[in-house]
Amino acid sequence: MRKDFQSESTNDTFIKEANGSVVVVGASLSGLMTGIALSRAGLNVTILERAGAKPRSGAVLQVDSGEIDQTKTAKFLRKIASGGIRSAEAWSSIQFRLRTEAEADPKITLYYDTRVQCVNQDDNSAWVVTDKGETFHGDILIGADGHRSIVRRYVASHKPSATFAGYLIWVAIVDENDIPEKHRPSLIAPKLSMPDGIGDFLLGSIIAGADGSNALGNRRLGWAWYDNTQNDLLRRLGCVDGNVVRHSLNASDIPEQTLIELAEQAAVRWPQPWLDATLHSIKTRNLTGTPIAEYVPDNLVKGRIAIVGDAAHLPTPLTASGFNASLQDAAALAECVAKGIQGNSAAEALLEYESIRLKNARQIVQSGQSFSRSFGR
Ligand SMILES: Cc1cc2nc3c(=O)[nH]c(=O)nc-3n(C[C@H](O)[C@H](O)[C@H](O)COP(=O)(O)OP(=O)(O)OC[C@H]3O[C@@H](n4cnc5c(N)ncnc54)[C@H](O)[C@@H]3O)c2cc1C
Structure with a gap:
């Protein structure tokens, strides 16, 4: 399967040589898609996941639900995640395909059983410190750590919780x-x-x-x-x-x-x-x-650090849009960082990502809030 993608991608100029690095927090659907997209955009990727490597279960999702993808990266991610299946399927099947792709990518390193405890940045890099006391640095840092995101607490300290x-x-x-x-x-x-x-x-x-x-x-x-x-x-x-x-x-x-x-x-x-x-x-x-x-974001970025997926926007599952929005986040980020992330370009690339995604991220959550207000107690 992977061989097909590689040969199909031979003339795909979007796959770049490694140039810069990123730390991604979380290896669920959003973290894996972000890692894969950023590797294709030329970054060395480190993904840190607090859970163990043992396969997990989850709900039922539909990947290929007729959305029109605007970029090559979005099309590529949907093809891997869906495996060509158009109907709903188990979360674990989608996660397995993405994980297989990430593990086969020489520019991606995945660490399981690694809980990120804090994040920070200076003018030159962003970093995390884990529960084992290890520090991982990157030119940029992406929080794909879900609805209780620790990275969101840093990026949006005025509104840290869903x-x-x-x-x-x-x-x-x-x-x-x-x-x-x-x-x-x-x-x-x-x-x-x-x-x-x-x-x-x-x-x-x-x-x-x-x-x-x-x-x-x-x-x-x-x-x-x-x-x-x-x-x-x-x-x-x-x-x-x-x-x-x-x-x-x-x-x-x-x-x-x-x-x-x-x-x-x-x-x-x-x-x-x-x-x-x-x-x-x-x-x-x-x-x-x-x-x-539910979480309606006011911002997605602070300096060299950004959030994606459920960390960035958390709609009720009734909208059936959380996965798709996560895919669009990963694709948009890749487009923005592909232009380079040296020096000040890192923060500029992330601001461009925010300008592309923030309005849509807010809308998908808001679209489910009238249901939640009437159904929730
Ligand atoms: C019941 C249900 C049904 C859904 N149905 C649909 C649907 O039909 N269609 C749709 O598009 N979307 C649906 N969604 C939403 C969709 O599943 C998510 O939007 C999508 O999977 C993206 O999730 P995520 O990867 O951002 O977050 P998560 O899946 O929450 O992953 C976050 C990851 O980060 C890790 N992590 C957290 N904190 C740390 C830390 N400190 N250090 C290291 N790792 C950390 C976690 O262990 C986890 O692996 C549904 C969600 C639910 C709950």
Whole structure:
């Protein structure tokens, strides 16, 4: 796969020799896309990720949703991330493709189990200090460290935190083989459904199996249940503190009574196959509660340091735009730094990135806020 991209790119003048360096904080979808894009723009890239190298799971996303990419880098990133698949699929499949690309790139070095504790800069470079006491320097530093970004706290110290939107989403992915055969969807069933509940609703997606197969019996059912009745629980368990989301509600921490109530609610809400899918996840404790936060940025850059992805703009997942915006951030950054980042050019390149992306970043978050205001509590 990679060979194809390389040969296709032989005459692509956008791939440049290494000239300058960048430290990227976070190796999730946004950090990996940023690293890949900046390597192509001629930078030596160091990516630091606090989680371990073990593959992680996540929600369901659609990469190739018909957006028109304006730059070669954006097209390239979408091609790698989507693997040519146009329908929704598991976050882990997208992350795997990006990670494979990054690991095969000699200009990218990835460190796992490395938590960044602070960031700073002077006239000549920007740097991070990790929990192991190591310092990594770059000509520029990019925060792709998600909704509780430590880099954002530096870049936007006047507005460091995203705000709890007043609801959570229960998310899970279930093998269709784990539900009774009579309730498995047919091959012609719609890939996406959105059944209404009782003041709540569910987004259900039929996605390929972990091996990419769409054959009957091999597929998976991804579901996301928007629930605005768990805020007391989230606060009691420390997932939400005041208006700030601290962490997700992991399966092992969900109280037994909450699971019993969820199963009762599912029974009177969801049609098949979503009823069996939700009940299976509840019964096997294979679900996560994600408290939703939102962040409208006022700025994306401070000197040699910038933010991208969910660190930069955090819309409700209902907008289905967080991934796409992250891809456009990475592509825009690459275009801006490709002109060079020596001396003052570093800060100028990042300011150009901000001027390209800030308005759109604000709009995508604002576009979901009327929903959150009416649904959140
Ligand atoms: C339930 C749900 C459904 C969604 N559905 C869609 C959809 O349909 N379409 C869409 O476009 N978008 C969707 N999104 C949004 C999309 O997933 C994100 O916008 C996108 O993946 C970009 O995330 P990110 O990489 O910026 O942040 P994250 O995925 O949060 O990654 C941040 C990374 O930084 C690391 N990190 C954090 N702090 C540190 C530190 N101090 N040091 C080192 N590493 C650190 C974390 O471990 C993590 O790996 C959805 C999101 C959710 C929660």
